[in-house]
Amino acid sequence: MDTQLVVLGGGPGGYAAAFMAADLGLEVALVDLEPRLGGVCLLRGCIPSKALLHVAKGMAEARHLADWGVSFPQPAIDLAAMRARKEKVIATLSGGLAQLSKRRSVRLVRARAVFEDSQTLKLESAGQALSDERLRFGHCILATGSGPTRLAALELPSPRVMDSTSALELPDVPESLLVVGGGYIGLEMGTVYAALGSRVSVVEMTDGLLPGVDRDLVKPLHKRLEKEFDAIWLNTKVVALADKKDSIEVTLDGQIEERVRRFSRVLVAVGRRPNSGGLGLEKTKAEIDPRGFVVVDRRQRSADPHLFAIGDVAGEPMLAHKAAHEGKVAAEAIAGDASAEFDPRAIPAVVFTDPEIAWAGLTQTEAEKQSRRVEVAQFPWAASGRAQAVGRIEGLTKWIIDPESQRVVGCGIVGAGAGELIAEAVMAIELGAQVQDVAEAIHPHPTLSETLGFAAEVHLGTATDVYRPKTRKETKA
Ligand code: NAD
Numbered sequence: 104m105d106t107q108l109v110v111l112g113g114g115p116g117g118y119a120a121a122f123m124a125a126d127l128g129l130e131v132a133l134v135d136l137e138p139r140l141g142g143v144c145l146l147r148g149c150i151p152s153k154a155l156l157h158v159a160k161g162m163a164e165a166r167h168l169a170d171w172g173v174s175f176p177q178p179a180i181d182l183a184a185m186r187a188r189k190e191k192v193i194a195t196l197s198g199g200l201a202q203l204s205k206r207r208s209v210r211l212v213r214a215r216a217v218f219e220d221s222q223t224l225k226l227e228s229a230g231q232a233l234s235d236e237r238l239r240f241g242h243c244i245l246a247t248g249s250g251p252t253r254l255a256a257l258e259l260p261s262p263r264v265m266d267s268t269s270a271l272e273l274p275d276v277p278e279s280l281l282v283v284g285g286g287y288i289g290l291e292m293g294t295v296y297a298a299l300g301s302r303v304s305v306v307e308m309t310d311g312l313l314p315g316v317d318r319d320l321v322k323p324l325h326k327r328l329e330k331e332f333d334a335i336w337l338n339t340k341v342v343a344l345a346d347k348k349d350s351i352e353v354t355l356d357g358q359i360e361e362r363v364r365r366f367s368r369v370l371v372a373v374g375r376r377p378n379s380g381g382l383g384l385e386k387t388k389a390e391i392d393p394r395g396f397v398v399v400d401r402r403q404r405s406a407d408p409h410l411f412a413i414g415d416v417a418g419e420p421m422l423a424h425k426a427a428h429e430g431k432v433a434a435e436a437i438a439g440d441a442s443a444e445f446d447p448r449a450i451p452a453v454v455f456t457d458p459e460i461a462w463a464g465l466t467q468t469e470a471e472k473q474s475r476r477v478e479v480a481q482f483p484w485a486a487s488g489r490a491q492a493v494g495r496i497e498g499l500t501k502w503i504i505d506p507e508s509q510r511v512v513g514c515g516i517v518g519a520g521a522g523e524l525i526a527e528a529v530m531a532i533e534l535g536a537q538v539q540d541v542a543e544a545i546h547p548h549p550t551l552s553e554t555l556g557f558a559a560e561v562h563l564g565t566a567t568d569v570y571r572p573k574t575r576k577e578t579k580a
Contacts, residue, residue, distance in 0.1 A: 106239075119431055123430065135211075289307075483499055489550050
């Protein structure tokens with residue numbers, strides 16, 4: 104046996120699992136093809152996109168100050184400096200991970216690994232003479248993540264057609280950009296490019312942006328994006344792309360008048376697929392479901408007793424924080440902790456647009472789909488002193504409440520900073536708080552976090568800033 108545990112994939116799920124396993128006393132090897140640790144999230148996903156969204160936010164806020172009588176000259180943009188700053192963020196975090204691996208004696212192996220059987224990985228060359236090397240292990244945690252979905256109609260070998268990776272490299276500020284897919288990536292990157300000065304259009308095949316997210320949360324974002332973007336085409340698909348040298352000719356199909364249009368660049372962000380192919384998993388006993396996810400139980404065990412899987416490759420939602428928690432569960436289970444299970448009541452999700460949208464636990468849409476009876480308590484940010492003071496009154500905070508137990512089972516927020524605010528809701532839901540507990544917890548004034556307390560008060564009929572006497576009478580009855 105070369106090592107007790109191999110973690111395959113150095114993203115936020117993989118390194119969390121490797122570090123936890125090492126802390127629990129296991130001998131760990133972490134295998135990744137990349138020279139740097141961090142995976143998609145750190146190297147070309149969550150972190151660089153948030154660095155660029157930080158720039159977009161600063162620019163939007165500076166513009167917004169015109170409403171308060173303060174205006175600035177047009178900003179001068181130095182793309183090379185912006186790229187360098189983004190790169191510095193990545194390098195710092197990735198360097199930190201390398202140091203942490205060293206301190207924990209986690210062996211880093213730079214190679215492409217393919218299963219030969221349930222306990223052997225063949226390490227394929229990554230520019231080094233590894234072709235004959237094999238790694239034998241007791242257990243393996245598969246943390247290989249996901250990659251962009253590719254659609255035949257959108258395959259065009261042109262640098263003008265980008266995926267999230269190339270879009271994050273900021274090759275230039277295109278005069279016009281078509282974003283295909285009105286999901287997380289499309290809207291976040293569309294926001295960045297629009298702030299930098301591109302004319303951004305979005306084409307989404309369903310009847311709304313961010314399909315699956317509660318419509319009342321999406322509405323304020325849609326309204327704002329209609330101003331920031333050139334166009335948002337719903338119920339529309341791209342059927343063909345053609346390279347016209349200085350632009351991409353796009354043929355659209357849907358509720359749109361002019362079907363053939365030209366854009367300087369196109370960003371394709373139509374979803375992600377688990378990276379479970381090409382790994383030799385057929386030589387193990389692991390089962391793969393029809394969508395490509397490795398089937399796991401609550402301890403992250405696959406059908407093969409030697410193999411665990413976590414993160415994007417092990418199922419939805421494809422979010423880094425879910426991967427990290429699953430990784431820790433897998434490490435604990437392998438180290439012999441019989442109680443280790445992944446059993447959350449609430450996994451938060453955040454779309455880092457402006458305004459942000461965040462939710463956790465049960466959503467109203469899911470409750471409707473399940474025909475589950477819930478009560479919904481809402482607080483419109485127009486009634487928040489802080490929201491008024493910062494000119495962000497379009498927000499909304501709502502709790503989803505179980506009518507019998509009066510426990511909060513879900514929360515949805517749209518508004519500036521919603522991604523930070525949702526953490527309180529996660530805690531309340533995880534701890535099984537009742538709506539009254541949330542109302543009685545004193546929130547600091549004047550903050551946007553108050554809207555969580557106020558929404559709970561609306562439900563109880565005790566809100567100061569919203570007149571809802573009916574609700575109060577019902578509660579008293
Ligand atoms: P997504 O599933 O969020 O959105 C894809 C969108 O593309 C959907 O709205 C879908 O209806 C649309 N679509 C699909 N085919 C289309 C077509 N042919 N024409 C037009 N529209 C089409 O996927 P994504 O934005 O690529 O992001 C992938 C995953 O990455 C997300 O599911 C998420 O888990 C993760 N992610 C998370 C964050 C975050 O947490 N803030 C940010 C980026 C990505």
